[in-house]
Amino acid sequence: MNSLSRRKFLQISGSTFAAASAIGALGYAAKGSLALAEEKKESGIKKIPTYCNLCFWKCGAIAWLKDGQLWKITGNPLDPLSNGRLCPRGTGGIGTNTDPNRLKAPLIRTKKRGEDAWSVVTWDEALNYIAGKLNKIKSELGPESVALFSHGIGGNFIKHTFLAYGTPHIFAPSYAQCRGPRDVGFELTFGEGIGSPERTDIKNTRCMALIGSHLGENMHNSQVQELSVAVDNGASIIVVDPRFSIVAGKAKYYLPIKPGTDMALLLAWANVIIKEKKYDVEFVELYGLGFEQFAASVAQYTPEWAYTETGIEPQLIIETALELARNKPASFIHPGRHTTWYGDDTQRSRTIALVNALLGNWNHKGAFFKPVKLKVPSYPYPDYPESTRGRADNPGKKYPWAGEDEGLTNGIREATITGKPYPIKAWVTYSTNLINALPNQQETIKAIQNLDLMVAIDILPSEIAGWADVVLPEATYLERFDDLHSSPFTTPFLGIRQPAVKPPEDQKPGWWIAKKLADKLGLGQYFPWKDIEEYLKYRVESAGLSYDELKENGIILGEKLPNYVEEGLEQSFPTPSGKVEFYSPQLEEKGFPPIPVYTKHENPHDGYFRLLFGRTPVHTFSFTQSNPILQEMFEENEVWINADIAKSYNLKSGDYIKLKNQDGVVSNKLKVRATERIRTDCVYMVHGFGHQSKALKTTYNKGANDAQLVTKYKIDPIMGGTGMNVNFVTFIQEGV
Amino acid sequence: MARYGMAIDTKKCVGCMDCVVACKTENNVPEGYNRDWITNETAGKFPALRQEIRTERCNQCDNPPCVYCCPTGASHISDTGGIVMIDKNKCIGCKACLAACPYNARFVHPEGFASKCTFCEQRVIQGEKPACVEVCPTYCMNFGDLDDPLSIVSQLISKRPNHALLPPAGTKPQIFYLT
Numbered sequence: 001m002n003s004l005s006r007r008k009f010l011q012i013s014g015s016t017f018a019a020a021s022a023i024g025a026l027g028y029a030a031k032g033s034l035a036l037a038e039e040k041k042e043s044g045i046k047k048i049p050t051y052c053n054l055c056f057w058k059c060g061a062i063a064w065l066k067d068g069q070l071w072k073i074t075g076n077p078l079d080p081l082s083n084g085r086l087c088p089r090g091t092g093g094i095g096t097n098t099d100p101n102r103l104k105a106p107l108i109r110t111k112k113r114g115e116d117a118w119s120v121v122t123w124d125e126a127l128n129y130i131a132g133k134l135n136k137i138k139s140e141l142g143p144e145s146v147a148l149f150s151h152g153i154g155g156n157f158i159k160h161t162f163l164a165y166g167t168p169h170i171f172a173p174s175y176a177q178c179r180g181p182r183d184v185g186f187e188l189t190f191g192e193g194i195g196s197p198e199r200t201d202i203k204n205t206r207c208m209a210l211i212g213s214h215l216g217e218n219m220h221n222s223q224v225q226e227l228s229v230a231v232d233n234g235a236s237i238i239v240v241d242p243r244f245s246i247v248a249g250k251a252k253y254y255l256p257i258k259p260g261t262d263m264a265l266l267l268a269w270a271n272v273i274i275k276e277k278k279y280d281v282e283f284v285e286l287y288g289l290g291f292e293q294f295a296a297s298v299a300q301y302t303p304e305w306a307y308t309e310t311g312i313e314p315q316l317i318i319e320t321a322l323e324l325a326r327n328k329p330a331s332f333i334h335p336g337r338h339t340t341w342y343g344d345d346t347q348r349s350r351t352i353a354l355v356n357a358l359l360g361n362w363n364h365k366g367a368f369f370k371p372v373k374l375k376v377p378s379y380p381y382p383d384y385p386e387s388t389r390g391r392a393d394n395p396g397k398k399y400p401w402a403g404e405d406e407g408l409t410n411g412i413r414e415a416t417i418t419g420k421p422y423p424i425k426a427w428v429t430y431s432t433n434l435i436n437a438l439p440n441q442q443e444t445i446k447a448i449q450n451l452d453l454m455v456a457i458d459i460l461p462s463e464i465a466g467w468a469d470v471v472l473p474e475a476t477y478l479e480r481f482d483d484l485h486s487s488p489f490t491t492p493f494l495g496i497r498q499p500a501v502k503p504p505e506d507q508k509p510g511w512w513i514a515k516k517l518a519d520k521l522g523l524g525q526y527f528p529w530k531d532i533e534e535y536l537k538y539r540v541e542s543a544g545l546s547y548d549e550l551k552e553n554g555i556i557l558g559e560k561l562p563n564y565v566e567e568g569l570e571q572s573f574p575t576p577s578g579k580v581e582f583y584s585p586q587l588e589e590k591g592f593p594p595i596p597v598y599t600k601h602e603n604p605h606d607g608y609f610r611l612l613f614g615r616t617p618v619h620t621f622s623f624t625q626s627n628p629i630l631q632e633m634f635e636e637n638e639v640w641i642n643a644d645i646a647k648s649y650n651l652k653s654g655d656y657i658k659l660k661n662q663d664g665v666v667s668n669k670l671k672v673r674a675t676e677r678i679r680t681d682c683v684y685m686v687h688g689f690g691h692q693s694k695a696l697k698t699t700y701n702k703g704a705n706d707a708q709l710v711t712k713y714k715i716d717p718i719m720g721g722t723g724m725n726v727n728f729v730t731f732i733q734e735g736v
Numbered sequence: 737m738a739r740y741g742m743a744i745d746t747k748k749c750v751g752c753m754d755c756v757v758a759c760k761t762e763n764n765v766p767e768g769y770n771r772d773w774i775t776n777e778t779a780g781k782f783p784a785l786r787q788e789i790r791t792e793r794c795n796q797c798d799n800p801p802c803v804y805c806c807p808t809g810a811s812h813i814s815d816t817g818g819i820v821m822i823d824k825n826k827c828i829g830c831k832a833c834l835a836a837c838p839y840n841a842r843f844v845h846p847e848g849f850a851s852k853c854t855f856c857e858q859r860v861i862q863g864e865k866p867a868c869v870e871v872c873p874t875y876c877m878n879f880g881d882l883d884d885p886l887s888i889v890s891q892l893i894s895k896r897p898n899h900a901l902l903p904p905a906g907t908k909p910q911i912f913y914l915t
Binding site for chain 1 (some may be wrong): 748750752753754756757758760761762768770778780781783785786787788789870871872873875876
C-alpha cells in the first residue's frame, strides 16, 4: 500500500514547483531560490519537498535525487523558517541515510539488560512481544504504569497509540532538561510563553542581549539568519557568557560573567533602568501589576553589589542597561532555550521577562512578536480513556508549574526507581537517547533495571537502544511520511514530510509502527485510516487546503496576520490578573517569592572547574555524531580550558586528558583546547560526544560525554526541571 | 568576459561550515577532502578579544601560480569568468600545483587528479550562484563580476574595508574579506 502511494507520489514530485512568492521573510528577494524553484531540465533529476528532521526547527527542505539516488538537500524557498537555506546539519541530512551504523531489523534481547546480545526477529514477533507485555501490565497494574518518552514530531503517532492505551505518561526531555523554566518564567509574567520557534524578532531589533545563548553555535536557522540582518543593520549586541562565543565576536559589549551569577546582573539591570527612570512608564502603568513592590525590591541590587557577584564592572553594567533602555521597545533580552542551569531557573527566566517588561517590548517590533499558526483540524479519533489515578511523575503536584504535555522525565524516573506513588513497569522511547539527555546516568539505568519491558524506537543503535529489550528500527525522515507541520511563527504555514527514497532494509516509518502496535493491543479503532496519506489528505482538506498543492510545493502559506502592536495587534496578557505580573500573586499563593530574589550558588573548590556544555553548529543532541558528512566536519569534542590555566597544568591544545567530577566519575579521554576564549573558573565542551554504544562503530569512544559527568543536578522547585551546570571537574593527565 | 569573485562579510559569518557541507554534496567531494574550510582567528587577551571568521577556498587568482607551474596544461583559466579550472583528463597528479598554491587550496582526488573549488562552474554557467553562496544562512557570501562596477561584489568592495589573503604572494586573489 505504502509503496503504491510512493510510486504515485514520485511521479507527482518530478513536476514543477509552483514559483510562488519566493521573497523570504527577511525581505531578501531570493533570486537564486527562484531559480531553484524552476523546473530542472536535466534527465534523472527529481526534487521532493519535505521538511528537515536534523533538529526541532523543522525547516522546509527539498530532497534532490539524481538517477534515483539521494544527491543533496536544499532549503525550500517557500518556507518562512529557512527562506530556502538550511543549516549545515540540514544540508548534511543525507548522512542520516548513509550512516553505516543504522539499525536494520527489529531486535529482541537474548541476555540480561546492558549486555549486547540480540536476536533478529520479524516485525510481527517484535510487536507481539511488546503487546503481550503491555496488555499484561495494563491488566495487572493499570495503563498508567507505562511511560512513553518521545522527542520530535515523528512521535505524534506513537503518542496517539499510548494515549489510546490509557496512560497519561508521555514525556520529552525538551521540557525538564531544556526549555521548561524559560516558558514557565514568561508565562508567569506575561501569561504567554516563548514557544518554539522562539518569538524573538531579531531581524528588526536595535539592541539584543544574549545570556549564555550562543547563537551561531546553536544553529536555530531562522534566528541565525536574523542575527545576520541585525549585524547588517548595526544593531547593538550584548553578549553575557563565561566563554567568548562566536556571537561575542560580533558584540558591541561582551560581559565575561562568572557562571551562576546571571540573576545578579539581571537584577542590577532592572535597578539601573528603574533608578534612571528609563523604563517604559506608559507600558508599566497601563499593564503592570505590582511594579512599585518590584522597584522597591530591586533597589538593593546596585551595579556595585552586582560587581561583587558577577565580576562585571559597575560601569559596564550601567552602560549596557542604558543601551537596552535607549533602544526600547526594539530592544530585548533573549530568553534563551536550554535554560536548566542552576535549579533557580524559573526565577532567572522570570527576571529576564521582567527586565523585558521594563522595556515595554512585549508584542513589539524588534523584540517579541506575536506568533501565528495555521490551524489544521485534528483527525476525528475516538476519545482517549481517562485516567483518574493522578500522574506519577509529579505526585501531589509537588512542582506546581510542571508541564503535563512533556511531563517530568526525572519525576517518572524517580517513580520507576521507588515504585511510588505506584509502580512504573514499562518504558518506550521514540527518538530520544535518555542516557545522554537526563542527568545522572546511574539513576536512569537503575530505573531501567526495575522495568518489565523496555522498548526503543530509533534509527541508530543509541545508548538507550542498548538498554532496551526490544529495538524497533525506524525509517529516516527521508524515507517516511510524518505528521503535518504547523508551528507558530511570523507567518502561518503548513509543511509536509514525504519520503524521497525507500528504507534500505527492514526499517519502518513511525506511523506504521504506531498503527501496527495499536492493532496488536486491540486498539485498531484508534487508527481508522488505512494509510498515512489518507490521514494527511483528510486533515489538509478539512483545513480547506489542497493536498496536491501541499505535496507539490512542500509548504502552503496562510494569511498574514499582525505580529506586533505596530501592525495593529491588540495588547493582551492572559495572566490571572490580565496584567504583566511584576509581583506574582500566583507564586506567592504557592509559597514562592513573588518577586525574584538573588540566590548564591556553590563555587568550585581549588583545582576544580565548573563544567559548562553547549553546541556546535554541525551536530544535534547525541544523534548526529555518526552522520558521515557531519562527522567529517566535527569528529570529536574538546575541552576548552583557559590558556593560562592550561599552561599552569602544562597542557597544550591537542593533548588528551580525562575529566573527573566531584563524585569521582571519570570521563572518556578528550582533547584539550587551550584558549583565551574562556574564563579561568570553568571549562566547556560540546554536548553529544563520547558515545559508549559499541554498535555506533564509527563514533564509539570519540570525545567525551558531558552527560556522564553531570551526576549532580538541582531541581527547580517551581517547575521540577533539572539544573545541570552545578558539576565541577578536575583534570586527569596521567595514563590517558 | 566577466571576472568572477567573491566578497565575504566576516562580520556576519558564524563559521557554521554550511558552505563546506553544501560543497560536499553539490560536488560529490570524496570523504576526507574538502574544497572549502573555515578559519577562525582570535587575537588579544581574555576578555578583550577580537575575532575574524572566514570561509576560505581557492582564491581563483588572477595571477595563478598553479596554472603557470602545471606541466601538462591541465590547470588553466576558464572562459567562464576567469575561474581557475583543472582538466582532469590532462592532469597527471604530479602535485606541482599543490606545492605552488600559497593557500593550500588543492588536493589530489583519490582518482588521481588535482581538485579544488571551481566556484561551481557547472552552476554558474546556468546563471546560478556557487552552492556555498546559495546555502549560507548568514548571507555573508556574495558572488559576482568584479569587472562590473554595479555588481554586488564590486559595490561591497568599494564601500567596505576589506582584505584579500596573502597579498605579498602576488597572486591577485579574487576573494575579498569584508571587515
